[in-house]
Amino acid sequence: MGWQSRTRSLQVFDTELSADSVEWCPLNQWSHILACGTYQLQKDQEETTVESTTPSRTGRLYLFKFQSQGSFTPPLTEIQQIDTPAILDLKWCHIPVCERPMLGMATARGEIQLHSLVDAQQSSCLEHVSSTELGPDRLALSLDWSTGRGESSDARVVSSDSTGSLSVLSLGEARLNVVSQWKAHDFEAWISAFSYWDTQLLYSGGDDCKLKGWDLRMGPSTPTFTSKRHSMGVCSIHSNPHREHVLATGSYDENVLLWDGRNMRQPLSETAVGGGVWRLKWHPTQEHLLLAACMHNDYHILHCKQAMDEGNEGPCPILASYILHNSLAYGADWSWLPLSSPPPSSPQEPAPACVEFTEPGGHLRIQYESPTASFDTSLEDDSGRYIPDHSPPPEKSTQPCPAPLPGLGDNSASMSCLLATCSFYDHMLHVWRWDWSPEEAETGSGTAETEPSPSS
Incomplete structure (x- = not known):
């Protein structure tokens, strides 16, 4: 008996502007709702002098609903667009606010915006509630809610910004108020996050290559720890909502710790x-599964059971990879919507297991890439399309999956997951599913297989 792992593209949507953040609503009644944020640096074509004004960064917030209607009907429907400042991060609050879902948004204007999801005649839409400025001359780079376990009645937000500062904001009457702010990193503070098990504890990562911890009860003057274990900028952190004390971090150094x-x-x-x-x-719901958006190397699902249970210092197995994006992998999220139906039927003609590029080059491999980088303007043509470098594309990760693949838990069974990912320069949002099932292995190995959509 072997385990079969398969990813399957369901739909591809062109966001027009560069896409960098996607978030499924975590509340049961609205788990079919998906938000996507975009970021576009507007270049002044008439600029002729060396001295120039601050470039304009614009964005757009998309709202979608997902409804599976058969193999040949696109399941994702756009229901709203909102023009905004450029969006760096999106997060839904894990509990209702005033009995409604609340979406937080970190913008290039240095503010945290709140949008409430309302139902009007059986149609959902977002309404702007408030905007809270973090300070002048900064970009809000990330945000996280303290409600990650879905139990907190004291909803707060932590945000990091381009000055290296962290801000803690309290939520009162659907408005955020800054209660604490301090300088945490020497350069950009790319990421900030709560410990979902003790929301007085915070984590942050910055372009100074440091991962830091903070205890709000002790004040922000001194971090509880400073780690230099990552060799480059720390840009992702997520506290495990199912297993106390477990934390995942990622960096430009291409490692997940x-x-x-x-x-x-x-x-x-x-x-x-x-x-x-x-x-x-x-x-x-599955405490051992971790989704990673790996910029120059697509999206991967890691199986972390052995590391979490035994403290194994070796790498976590990669159960599946989604390789159908053609640009920088930024936004990624699991849907809370259960999938009970079988996967869509395969197209009549066999589809390739991977995408091959005939044009020379591929993605330009820049270690310090981010949505806010100034050099992103040199990588686009006049139409905003990505311009590849004429060097060999970066090698894909070749880490094999174990055979047979490990079970998802003590009583492993078939499961299907819905995911959304987005990529930057090609401004594409993908909705896809991952199917994991026990069946007789034909080749003796449990390698993951990726299939394109029958109608993208």
């Missing part, structure tokens, strides 16, 4: 994923 928060001197495991790790997301 798992930590026990009680001992931050040495990680539990280290996994090379072949691309800068811009986002990490734990599965909504």
Whole structure:
């Protein structure tokens, strides 16, 4: 008996502007709702002098609903567009606010915006509630809600920004108020996150290559720890909502580290994923599954059971990879919507298991890539399309899956997951599913297989 792992593209959507963040609503009644944020640096074509004004960064917030209607009907429907400042991060609050879902948004204007999801005549839409400025001359780079376990009645937000500062905001009457702000990193603070098990504890990562911890009860003057275990900028952090003390971090150094928060001197495991790790997301219900958006090397699902249970310092197995994006992998999220139906039928003609590029070059491999980087303007043509470099594309991660693949839990069974990912320069949003099932292995190995959509 072997385990079969398969990813399957369901739909591809052109966001027009560069896409960098996607988030499924975590609340049961609205788990079919998906938000996508975009970021576009507007170049002044008439600029002729050396001195120039600050470039304009614009964005657009998309709202979709997902409804499976058969193999030949696109399941994702756009229901709203909102023009905004450029969006760097999106997060839904895990509990209702005023009995409604609440979406937080970090913008290039240095503010945290709140949008409430309302139902009007059986149609959902977002309404702007408030905007809270973090300070002048900064970009808000990330945000995280304290409600990750879905139990907190004290909803707060932590945000990081381009000045290296962290801000903690409290939520009162659907408005955020800054209650604490301090300088945390020497350069950009790419990421900030709560410990979902003790929301007085915060984590942050910056372009100074440092991962830091903070205890709000002790004040922000001194971090509880400073780790230099990552060799490049730290840009993703996520606390495991199912397993206390477990923390995942990612960096431009192309490694995913798992930590026990009680001992931050040495990680539990280290996994090379072949691309800068811009986002990490734990599965909504399966404590061992971790989704990684790996910038220059696509999207991967890691199996972290052995590392979490035994503290194995070796790499976590990669159960599946989604390789159908053609640009930088930034946004990624698991859906909370259960999938009980079988996967869509395969197209009549056999489809290739991977995408091959005939044009020379591929993605330009820049270690310090981010949505805010100034050099992103040199990588686009006049139509905003990505211009590849004429050097060989970066090698894909070749880490094999074990055979047979490990079970998802003590009583492993078939499961299907719905995911959304987005890529930057080609401004594409993909909705796809991952199917994991026990069946007789024909080749004796449990390699993951990726299939394109029958109608993208």
